[in-house]
Amino acid sequence: MSLAYVRSSGHDVLVSELQRPNLLVAVTGTLSSQNRNMRIERETEPWILFGRGPRETTVRPAQDAPYQAFVLSMPPQLLGDRLTRLEARGGIIRGKASGGDDLHLARLTLALATQLSLSAETALEPRLAEAWTTVLVAQIGRCLDLHLLPGGQAPSDQSHDPSFAYVRRAEELIYEQPIASLREVARSVGVSERTLQTAFRKIRGATPSQVLSQARLHCARRALLDLAGPPTVSEVCSLCGIDHHGRFSRLYKDAFGEYPVTTLKARLRK
Numbered sequence: 001m002s003l004a005y006v007r008s009s010g011h012d013v014l015v016s017e018l019q020r021p022n023l024l025v026a027v028t029g030t031l032s033s034q035n036r037n038m039r040i041e042r043e044t045e046p047w048i049l050f051g052r053g054p055r056e057t058t059v060r061p062a063q064d065a066p067y068q069a070f071v072l073s074m075p076p077q078l079l080g081d082r083l084t085r086l087e088a089r090g091g092i093i094r095g096k097a098s099g100g101d102d103l104h105l106a107r108l109t110l111a112l113a114t115q116l117s118l119s120a121e122t123a124l125e126p127r128l129a130e131a132w133t134t135v136l137v138a139q140i141g142r143c144l145d146l147h148l149l150p151g152g153q154a155p156s157d158q159s160h161d162p163s164f165a166y167v168r169r170a171e172e173l174i175y176e177q178p179i180a181s182l183r184e185v186a187r188s189v190g191v192s193e194r195t196l197q198t199a200f201r202k203i204r205g206a207t208p209s210q211v212l213s214q215a216r217l218h219c220a221r222r223a224l225l226d227l228a229g230p231p232t233v234s235e236v237c238s239l240c241g242i243d244h245h246g247r248f249s250r251l252y253k254d255a256f257g258e259y260p261v262t263t264l265k266a267r268l269r270k
Helices: 081-088 100-118 126-148 162-176 182-189 193-203 208-225 233-239 245-256 260-268
Strands: 002-008 011-017 022-028 030-034 039-042 048-050 053-060 067-073 092-094
Touching (some): 002 100, 022 100, 030 048, 039 092, 053 067, 081 126, 092 126, 100 126, 100 162, 100 208, 100 245, 126 193, 162 182, 162 193, 162 208, 182 193, 182 208, 208 233, 208 245, 208 260, 233 245, 233 260
Antiparallel strands (some): 002 067, 022 067, 030 039, 030 053, 048 092
């Protein structure tokens, strides 16, 4: 699997991806895409999965920010028969903004993007890459089954290891309430902080604190881009549970290519 970052002030492009399906998670802006079977318009959907084959795509920036997205490309064998069903249904499918599993897939993709951006290496070490592949493929499969199977039958967890359930529930809480402390997250999951730490290291190859930091970065990014958001970086930090402003500023620039004050000033000029 590979993850690419797309940033654009707007473009039209013919994509000829004949070998690998692509999962697109847009952060800002809108997208329309058309293959030989169907056409879709993306506004608030958390993700779009494209099957193999050529497609024409147009992206447009948001009012206050460029178009930004992450594209996860994967070998077709990872999706198996689900890819066959997707392509038989027209070759494009999108998640629902109201769907918990769909939102979780988008959050996982953004968490992986943040982890890569904050890493000193250009690629994850093999054990961690394998863990991410396992988790992402399982969640993509779950979402596809919800959308493609009659009655929306989601698969059961592929592992009986309770660590998967702990991490999944904790991540849902973290992204819903990034201001929460790890103690509060562990209590809501129903395990000790030590057990939660162990589960995250096993399933994510990262600590809950690192995932919480990633969630707070994305919380701040959304707030800084929001036209109705707080007028100062300090207020954004308070909103997202960020205490160390200097460290936050450095991590934000590493993740998004600019300092928080730059994002805020661009928004305030609108």
